[in-house]
Structures are given as C-alpha cells and as structure tokens.
Amino acid sequence: MAKSMDFPSAAKKRKYSDNVDLSLQQESPEIAYVAVPGPQGERGIQGPKGERGPEGQQGLQGPKGDPGKDGRDGKDGKDGISILSPSMQNIGWGLYSSSDKKLIRTGADEGDDGWVNLTLPGSTENAFEDYLPRGCVGLWNYNTQKINLRTLNIGSIITIRYNIEISTFMTNTEIWLRTHADISDHYPTTYVGSLKYMYDYDFSVDQTFFLESRGIQTNGCRPQIRTDNTCSARLKSMFIAVS
Numbered sequence: 001m002a003k004s005m006d007f008p009s010a011a012k013k014r015k016y017s018d019n020v021d022l023s024l025q026q027e028s029p030e031i032a033y034v035a036v037p038g039p040q041g042e043r044g045i046q047g048p049k050g051e052r053g054p055e056g057q058q059g060l061q062g063p064k065g066d067p068g069k070d071g072r073d074g075k076d077g078k079d080g081i082s083i084l085s086p087s088m089q090n091i092g093w094g095l096y097s098s099s100d101k102k103l104i105r106t107g108a109d110e111g112d113d114g115w116v117n118l119t120l121p122g123s124t125e126n127a128f129e130d131y132l133p134r135g136c137v138g139l140w141n142y143n144t145q146k147i148n149l150r151t152l153n154i155g156s157i158i159t160i161r162y163n164i165e166i167s168t169f170m171t172n173t174e175i176w177l178r179t180h181a182d183i184s185d186h187y188p189t190t191y192v193g194s195l196k197y198m199y200d201y202d203f204s205v206d207q208t209f210f211l212e213s214r215g216i217q218t219n220g221c222r223p224q225i226r227t228d229n230t231c232s233a234r235l236k237s238m239f240i241a242v243s
Contacts, residue, residue, distance in 0.1 A: 085156070085243055087153045087155030087157075088153055089152060089153040089155070089156040089157075089243060090133040090136075090242075091241075091243040092132045092133030092134070092136060093131050093239060093240060094128065094129045094131070094132055094138065094140065094240050095127070095237065095238070095240075096120060096122070096126065096127050096139075096140040096142075096240065097122065097126045097127070098120050098122055098236055098237065099122035099123065100122075101234060102119075103167075103232040103234050104116060104117075104232070104233055105231075106230070107228075107231065108228050108229075111224070113226075114226040114227070115178070115180070116226065117222050117223070118164070118223040118224060118225050118234075120140065120142070120238065121142070124138065124142070127142075133152070135151065136151045136152065137150075137151050139242065140238060140240060141220070146219075146221060146222055147160070147179070147221040147223075147240065148220055149211055149217045149220050149221070150220075152211055153211070154211055154213070154214065154217060155210070155211060156211040156243070157208065158208065158209055158241070159206065159207070159208045159240075159241045159242075160207050160208075160223075160238055160240050161204055161205070161206050161239040162177065162205045162206075162223055162238055163202075163204050163235070164177075164204070164205065164225070164234070165201070165233065165234050166225075166231050166232070166233040167199075167200045167201075167231060167232045167233070168195050168197070168198050168227075168229065169198055169229065169230055170229040171196060171197060171198060172194050172195070172196055173194065173227055174191075174193075174194050174227060174229075175192040175194075175195065175226075175231075176189065176192060176225070176226040177189070177190045177192055177205050177207070177223070179221050179222070179223055180221060180222050180223075181209075181216045181219065181220075181221045183215045183216065184212070184215070184216055186210075186212060187209060187221065188207040188208065190207060192205060202236075209221075
C-alpha cells in the first residue's frame with residue numbers, strides 16, 4: 001500500500017512588488033552597493049575682482065576699395081501724350097442737375113415733328129465741375145440750354161447719360177431720345193422702349209457722339225424727346241464725359 005505523502009504547504013500570495021524584488025535577488029544574489037550622491041554643499045565666497053587689462057591700440061585704416069561699376073540706364077518713361085485720343089483731348093466730366101421739377105408736355109403733335117426739347121433749368125450752383133477736362137469750361141450752358149462744345153477739340157468723343165422722369169397717360173407709349181445738332185444729321189437717336197402701363201417712370205439713357213466739325217463745336221447740341229402719346233416729362237440731371 002502506498003505510503004501517504006505530504007503536499008508542500010501553499011505559498012502565501014505575494015504582492016507584485018515582492019515578486020519583482022525576489023526575481024532581482026535570484027538574478028543577483030550578491031549584495032551590490034550603489035553610490036548615492038550626498039547633499040550639495042554650501043556656496044563658496046566670491047573671489048576678488050580682477051584688474052582691468054590695458055586698452056589695445058587702434059588698428060590701421062585699410063586701403064580704399066575700387067569704385068563700383070555704373071548701373072545700367074533705365075528704360076525711357078512714356079511722355080503721357082500717347083494715352084490721349086487722336087484729337088489730343090484731355091478726359092474729364094461734369095454733372096448738371098435741375099433746380100426745379102417743372103414738367104414739359106410731349107406727344108406726336110408737340111415740338112418739331114414730335115421732338116420736344118428737354119430743358120434743365122438752373123445755374124452754375126447746380127453743376128458739379130471738379131473734374132472737367134484741363135482748360136475746359138462748363139459742358140452745359142444753363143442760359144442757352146445747350147451742351148457746350150466750344151472749348152473741346154475737333155474729334156473729341158462725348159458721352160452723355162440723361163436721367164429722365166416721365167409720366168404716361170396711355171398704355172404702350174413709345175419713347176425716343178436724341179442729342180440733336182441743328183447743322184448735322186449724325187446725331188445719336190435711341191429707341192428707349194414702349195412703356196406698357198400708365199405710370200411714373202425713372203430711367204437713364206446713355207448716348208455717344210463725336211465732335212466732327214467746327215459748326216457743331218460752335219453751335220452745340222440739345223437733348224430732345226419724342227413720344228407717340230401725350231406724356232409729361234422732365235430732365236432731372238446729366239453726366240457729360242469727354243475724351
């Protein structure tokens with residue numbers, strides 16, 4: 001019959017740190033001594049300040065360098081004349097406004113074959129002329145009610161923006177606008193449109209023409225409007241630009 005044998009006693013459960021220490025003891029059974037630095041000592045007394053050394057002698061000035069080469073000449077600038085139009089007319093513009101809200105009557109039976117002059121009552125107080133072309137006077141004459149071209153060069157380009165208010169009394173009223181010169185047939189004429197409803201309208205129309213002759217330069221031009229049905233209209237203001 002087999003002899004009973006005792007089982008080894010169960011080891012006590014160790015902490016993780018105990019197992020680590022045990023493992024290190026098994027790997028290095030010999031006792032190792034590790035040097036541990038001691039506490040920092042007190043700061044020593046500052047030593048005496050050293051004497052200032054003698055000042056060195058100034059060095060000799062070096063020889064003068066050779067002069068540099070001249071830079072290349074720049075390109076010639078433009079004289080400014082090349083940007084002007086062939087007429088040599090300086091650019092500029094003026095704004096002219098009305099001093100009141102007086103209306104004019106239009107219609108097929110009014111004016112010259114329906115063409116009625118658009119007037120712009122006022123004075124120089126109603127003009128903004130800070131940017132007129134150099135050497136030019138006002139581009140609108142409140143006394144003659146004409147576009148003034150006398151101080152412009154022949155060949156100049158004139159662009160005008162008319163700001164107009166019109167009241168229609170019938171539906172589908174046609175409106176035309178022109179800048180008229182009495183001695184020329186080359187004035188611009190614009191079909192503005194057919195206004196569908198009876199209403200008070202505001203619109204702007206741009207027109208461009210060319211100062212082609214001395215006669216137009218002397219006589220000037222007038223803005224005119226034509227409608228097939230009776231309307232009331234007024235010219236509120238004009239921008240006149242020259243180039």
